[in-house]
Amino acid sequence: MKVVVLTGAGISAESGVPTFRDADGLWEGHRVEDVATPEAFDAAPSVVQAFYDARRAALTTVDPNPAHDALARLGEVLGDELLLVTQNIDDLHERAGSPTVLHMHGELLAAWCTACGHRVRWAGTLGDQPPCPGCGAPALRPDVVWFGEVPYEMDRIVDALVDADLFVSVGTSGAVYPAAGFVQQARAYGARTLELNLQPSEGSRWFHESRQGPAGLLVPAWVDSLLG
Numbered sequence: 015m016k017v018v019v020l021t022g023a024g025i026s027a028e029s030g031v032p033t034f035r036d037a038d039g040l041w042e043g044h045r046v047e048d049v050a051t052p053e054a055f056d057a058a059p060s061v062v063q064a065f066y067d068a069r070r071a072a073l074t075t076v077d078p079n080p081a082h083d084a085l086a087r088l089g090e091v092l093g094d095e096l097l098l099v100t101q102n103i104d105d106l107h108e109r110a111g112s113p114t115v116l117h118m119h120g121e122l123l124a125a126w127c128t129a130c131g132h133r134v135r136w137a138g139t140l141g142d143q144p145p146c147p148g149c150g151a152p153a154l155r156p157d158v159v160w161f162g163e164v165p166y167e168m169d170r171i172v173d174a175l176v177d178a179d180l181f182v183s184v185g186t187s188g189a190v191y192p193a194a195g196f197v198q199q200a201r202a203y204g205a206r207t208l209e210l211n212l213q214p215s216e217g218s219r220w221f222h223e224s225r226q227g228p229a230g231l232l233v234p235a236w237v238d239s240l241l242g
């Protein structure tokens with residue numbers, strides 16, 4: 015059985031990583047346009063770098079939760095039959111042991127040189143303008159996808175949605191495209207579709223089934239039932 019799982023900020027909420035659009039979410043304290051667009055970075059790079067430096071540093075204070083663990087278990091059993099796509103830029107799927115993770119919005123633990131295009135794993139800060147390991151220019155930015163930029167590996171994702179027997183969305187509000195449209199694509203090509211979210215998302219009506227509750231409970235229960 016071919017399965018595509020899409021995760022969003024809700025899967026990391028119980029680990030202590032703030033979501034974006036909930037009451038205590040990241041966007042409550044920041045305007046999206048001030049920190050998550052190329053224009054914001056051009057206008058005030060130090061503000062944007064400080065925002066991402068703080069979030070990168072905070073990764074060391076959080077751990078995967080049972081939802082990440084369950085998806086790692088699923089990945090070990092299904093192997094290539096599972097494509098785990100995340101909108102999250104944290105590393106909690108990897109730390110839970112998921113064998114492969116497609117970060118369609120990039121990763122906090124990676125940097126990208128705007129001078130030479132070099133991409134590099136990065137655990138430290140970027141606001142202090144460290145030199146690019148490739149060309150030496152002090153031109154590294156977070157390797158994350160901002161509003162107005164194209165998500166990574168869309169070809170691979172669409173191919174998997176076309177082939178999928180089952181599409182499952184976990185902890186995402188369905189507010190941001192193209193990820194919000196994956197359910198309709200998968201369904202149009204014949205997949206069964208299931209949503210696991212704390213509350214109905216903006217796209218709930220597109221799913222065959224929507225279950226409400228915390229990911230830390232819903233995801234392990236769903237994985238257990240799938241694996242029998």
Ligand code: APR
Pocket residue numbers: 021022023024025027028033034035036039101102119184185186187188189190210211212213214215227228229230
């Ligand atoms: N378990 C399950 N779902 C939860 C939990 C939980 N414990 N806590 C919150 N949620 C749900 C919320 O109800 C909400 O529907 O997770 C969803 C989080 O939505 P958003 O904050 O909008 O996060 P996400 O959908 O991942 O955002 C998409 O938007 O800002 C951009 O690039 C950013 O990747 C991000 C994208």
